[in-house]
Amino acid sequence: MFIQPWDAALDDAEWRTWIADGHDFGILSVNGLPGHAPITVPTHxxxxxxxxxxxxxxxxxxxxPIEADPNVTFTVTGDYAFIPGPWRTRPGTEPTDGVPTSYYAAVQFTCQAAIVDEPEEKAELLRRQMAHFxxxxxxxxIDPGRPPYGRMLPGIRGLRLDITEVRAKFKYDDHKPVEQRTDTARRLTGRAAALDVPAAAQQLRRLDRVGVWKP
Known part of the structure; x- marks a missing residue:
């Protein structure tokens, strides 16, 4: 994931807070076996x-594939929106000369995967997940010896993904003028399609922290 300096997380607390704020669904990416494409799995x-x-x-x-190579990536994305070119036009230029872009937040975890197969360890993993969800x-x-979960445990395997690196990106035009970013957030709120409103909230949050971008 390519990250421009102005798109980088401002600190670890930023991405941690974003993940904790309901962003608990992502894509697990696993290296394929020789001759096969990588495998991706959407999951909570x-x-x-x-x-x-x-x-x-x-x-x-x-x-x-995990048994052959436990190096995996887990990616979480959200608060995304398409920004039309006219919204990004510089003052004094034709609206059609504006270049469109995408806004989004993304957190990418590089991990070492460990398979969890022992019944009680799987049950404990599920207990921790249920405590969250x-x-x-x-x-x-959730007990290996009691229904309904006991009889279902053999049908699943657990994964503990030990995090070795985190890369976070918040792409909301932080290098653009304050007035333009404020106007874009206003337009997003007014359009209010799909994730426009959350994207506007992220832009205004970053605007409040960053202000005028300084390399």
């Missing part, structure tokens, strides 16, 4: 200290 995940926790169905094709505890006990 849970942050557990310096690791990500995932579980997948046993028939999933990722297991043999169903914190009210409105589910049956």
């Amino acid at each position: 995940f849970t942050v557990d200290g310096a690791a990500l926790l995932v579980h997948l169905a046993r028939p999933n094709p990722v297991w043999k 169903q914190p009210d505890g409105d589910h049956a006990p």
Whole structure:
């Protein structure tokens, strides 16, 4: 992932806060076996200290490639929007001369994957995930010896993705003039399609922190 200086995370707290704010679904990318393309899997995940926790169905094709090479990437994206060229036109130039772009936030984790297969360890991984996704505890006990989860555990395998590197990108034109960024956020809010409003919120948040971009 290419990151311009003005698109980089301002600090670790920025991407950590963004992930914690409901961005818990991403793409697991696994190196393919020789002669095969890489495998990508969309999935929910849970942050557990310096690791990500995932579980997948046993028939999933990722297991043999991970056993051969545990180096994987997990990518989370969100708050994206297409920005039309006229919105980015410099003062005094034709609107059609503006160059369009994409706004988005992305966090990319480089990880070492460890497969979790022991029944109680899988159950504990699921408990940690459920503590995140169903914190009210409105589910049956997750126990290898009790239904309904006990009989389902053999059908899944867990993954602990130990994080070795994090690269975060918040692409919201921070190098452009303050007036232009403010106007773009206004236009996004007014258009209000798909993720326009969250994208505008990210742009205004960054604008408040960055102000005038200084290399």
